[in-house]
Amino acid sequence: MRVLLATAGSRGDVEPFFSLASALREAGHVVRVAAPEDPDAGRDVDVVSLGVSFAELGRAVADIGGMRAFREHIRPAMRTMLGRVVDEAVNWQPDVIVAHPKLLTVPVVAEHLGVPYLTVELTPVLTPTGEFPAAGVLNRSFGPAINRLSYRAAAVGERMFRADIRAARQRLGLSGTQNLAPPSGSLVAVSPTLLPRPADWPATAHLTGDWSRQPSPEGNLDTAVRDFAAGEAPYLYAGFGSMRGGDAATRAEAIVDGGRRAGLRVLLATGWGGLEPPQRCLGGDVLVVSSVPHDVVLPRAAVAIHHGGAGTVHAAARAGTPSVLVPFLADQPFWARLLHRSGLTGPPLDRDRLTADRVHAAIADAADRRPAVDRVAERMRAENGPATAAAVIARITASTGGS
Template identity: 70%
Template sequence: MPVERQVSLCARREAAPQEANAGSRGARGENRQRLLKVSSRRCRPIAGDAHPSGKVIPGASGSLVDIDADRIRLAVATGGHHASHFDRAGREYPITWPVLAALLCRFFKRRAATVIGRRVLDSQLRVLLLTAGSRGDVEPFVSLASALRGAGHAVRICVPDDPDAEYGPDHVSLGVSFSALALAVSEVGAMRAYREHIVPAMSKILSRVVDEATAWQPDVIVSHPKLLTVPIVAERLRIPYLTVELAPVLTATAEFPAAGVLRRSYGPVLNRLSYRIPALGERMFATDIRAARQRLGFARSQRVSPSAGSLIAVSPSLLARPLDWPAKANMTGDWPRQPHPGEVLDAEVSEFLSAPAPFAYAGFGSMRGGDPASRAEAIIEGARKAGLRVLLATGWGGLEPPRRCVGRDLLTVSSVPHHLVLPEASVAIHHGGAGTVHAASRAGTPSVLVPFLGDQPFWARTLQRSGLTGKPLHRDRLSSQNVRAAIADAVGRQTAVHSVAERMWTEDGLGVAVAEIVRVAVGGTRR
């Protein structure tokens, strides 16, 4: 007697929902469970003669995934000399193994087409974006949210408090203002700042991440690496998540050290080891991570799955992809700010830009500390000696021009949209944050870098090595003479900077990121 066996393969076939209530959270969650999560808990045994149509299939055994009555079923009875295909009506057709292979291919193509049609073409993906930090950490996520919405997906973005920022529709506050936090930290010692300000703020943020993710029930999470409770809540929701690197900080390479850890390369071994330092953040906030695990019902020893990959929002025109990066490290290109319809500059800024005399832009973003008045005076006087007017953005307090510097050739503002201002500037004097580096390079504007901390020395080193900038200036040793010399050096590098700008305009970092998020959301659901 031949040994009988059955292979049951099931896939749901359904058109895009047209019902008015199909957009409800519960319906979407149920559809996602049915469509993308076929797990062993949803399977039931078949007792010898079961078939969805009610017809008898002699000797059939195996398991049937219980999704609903509208399914595709391929039952194969194999023996020493035959195989049979039972269609949905229960009819038996003798087939050869090549035909069986073709049937299997057809089945999986049909299932993929169903998934893509339902979740992508019909705009059913729910993407949760989570970020924390200064504007340099937030604006790329805002751009990504805009691109995802433009592709037809539902997006919610969780961000820090910032009354002056424009986050777009459906944004949620994480309950912490990083500008206020930076001010509080600057007024006390390091240990006291950590204990009294940083720990309470991060505890609130990490808890809010869990709240928002469990309430909104997304299909995929895309997050900043600071948000250490994302892996836990993603595991509980059984969804994939992607980590965003605005500079290389997590994906190890032997070619250079982690941004913000070492100031220069110390060889392949130490370079790779440097990428373990940022992971120490998990120990600093272990109490909050443990609380999230307990709240979501995790056992102490229960492991969580790693991220589905990294989205490294860095332009390959500025940093060549390391040869030893894994395939799951997706170097997408940068995510520039997207212009809004009808977006215009402040009248005062617009009038300043319309004047024929060239100008230098100067701004240090969220940086503060040291002597902001002396720093601003050195930049203003150095630019004047170079024959340039100055558009100075005070930011979070890194620059504060003294009254004696006031003149018709100086305009002081709190901040400006880089994508509108930098293309008009002759040179940009800035701190070297990832966002400003990419914005200035994309604008074709030469840079003078004055790095403070974090990833800024990394970008100063990278741009100097590629010939796009000269030697960076020290933030506390600025003078009108070295600023003037640095401006002259930067202006002489215009040809190289324009060449990079042309290459960057051919990149589509946002499009690549959206495609990868969709790919992970559709094919990366955990079982």
Template identity: 50%
Template sequence: MRTLLLTAGTRGDVEPFTHLARQLADRGHDVTLALPDNSGADLTGLATESLGVDYAAVVAGQGVSAWQAARSLRTTVRPLMRTLFTAAARAVVTHRPDVVVHHPKVLSAPAAAETLGIPHLLAELVPASAPTRAFPAPGVVNRDLGPLNRRTWVAERAGRRLFAAELAAAAAAVGQTWRAAATQGRGTLLAVSPHLLPRPADWPDSLRMTGPWQAAPSSAALPAAVSSFLAGGDYVYAGFGSMAAGDPAARARAVVLGARAAGLRVLLARGWGGLALPADLAGDDVLEVGSVAHDLVLPGAVVAVHHGGAGTVHAAARAGTPQVVLPFLGDQPFWAGVVRRAGLGTRIPRRPHAGTVAAALATALACTPAARATAARMRSEDGAAAAADVIEQLPRG
């Protein structure tokens, strides 16, 4: 079976698709992964294709501020989306696969696939397309509206209206006239664990909660300095991924001083600039690294302090590590709420101070038994395999 996977966004949007690609390839399928440039994900052994966009460069240039994104809608965002939509549509037309699996941001994929009669599946890393009364749409509203929750699920329609001109340009570029596409096509794969987010009763059967798409435990060795640090006693992992916004030195100061007040050491991951260790805080109880594989460091951490990305939330939960979430934007406040309601940790404000962090660490540490119990349930999940099963069983034509 020839499968085309299309994803867009930063590393957290790309890595799950690499795990699904490897699962399908290991089963003997012909898989192409079309993705942004410079994501930082491991692409070893995968057949890949560039979509011609570089989210890392955008983040480096303007950070992750929603306000800045709005200000640069005409100069940066619209050109990026036009390039993305056109490259994705061209990939569908060129490869003509047996099935297309696409990220919600790749709005041109379903229309291009349907025009050619190719089955397609929506692949979500956070609930985005299926309205429910159970909670409001992540990234749209951050509080429960009760019976009005279903009305908040408008992101996909809003995206199509906002980028209608870019979608039309993509269709013209590949010589197509697109009819309105059924967004979910043959269904939706949701790479979320029901042990973290209980499945709402009003979701359709066509939405399959597979569990997170994660790799098998890494066999790579940690750098000697990191291994030595981890062996030195209890530590907190702190990392904010691609969230290069605000004052990374001030955040690092709050985390390190808060951990010191709690008697804990800190493994500080700079990521794309979310944290930066001030020189006056250097010491034997802090190790600053660029990035490190979560599955190698989270199981030994007593608490994980992070931004609330879906992948990090799942990785920490699977490791049995209590969490302190500092959400920045988008769906991150939603995941902070999921962590709190599941009894796996707490959240802190965008501009924390040492006292805030110390108190949050104490709260999170008290969640250790619940975190370990959740991890025991999640370890039986193989989300990438479950997703591959759905793809293999998809009717053709």
């Protein structure tokens, strides 16, 4: 079976697809990944670029913001990716396409090729349920009816890029309706330990477990990070990934000072600019890097302070590392609420109101939650989301007449 995996976004949107690619290869399938061209996207699988760097896009959007950012940067980037994914699918002729929902032309090229496609939900945003609202749409539950309606927000993207979808149909010689054909299924890459399957989900929604990052090759590890993580004194990990905005220097200083008050060394990952520690707060007990492999640093960390993106939430929980969440946007408040209700974290901290006192108190609270986090970690380590997803893909492709 030839499987085209297509994704768009920052690191958290890309790395799970490489984990799935490895599982599909282990099951004997031929896999190609279409992904952004950021340097950290490459792995030992067949990869093609969709022609957009999300790191550069993120910096450009942050500098201007608003409708100008959409007009000058986001729309052109989307147009490039929506065209490239069509080209790659037509050229490679897969038996099935598994795609991030941002890639709105995948249903069009799947129709043209006569192959099934599946969508991927790295966080619950597409499959309606009355139990909770779509992540990133509403900040709390408003009851079953409103919760279900919130999932219609996903259709906004289709309307915003209707011209690109129409252009793809015309280029492929397809006539008739512009409405996107429904997928053969949805792969929800979320741990059932953290989010039990809603009772009202359809059978086409497959809660596979998250697609955790493959272990980092030992030879690729930064020596400073490896040595810091191997040190005897306990440390705090802090990182906000692709998030940026607000006073990144004050935020970083509060985390460093709060960690020191708790008797911890501090490993600070600056990411795309969410943390910018001033020189006055640095010292021998602080290591500042741009990014780190979570599978190496989280299992050894006493606590992790992070933005609450789906990937980091799952990585920390699986590692048995208590978290302090500082959500910025999108699905992050969803995960902050879920983990707080589950007793795995305390209340989330406001990214713009971090102080050393608040950070210190949150670290103490997180340490008290370690027994609950350990129980969750034990259950999550028994899950194999990529292998489960690979089996679902093979079953659906076979049932629809694919290879």
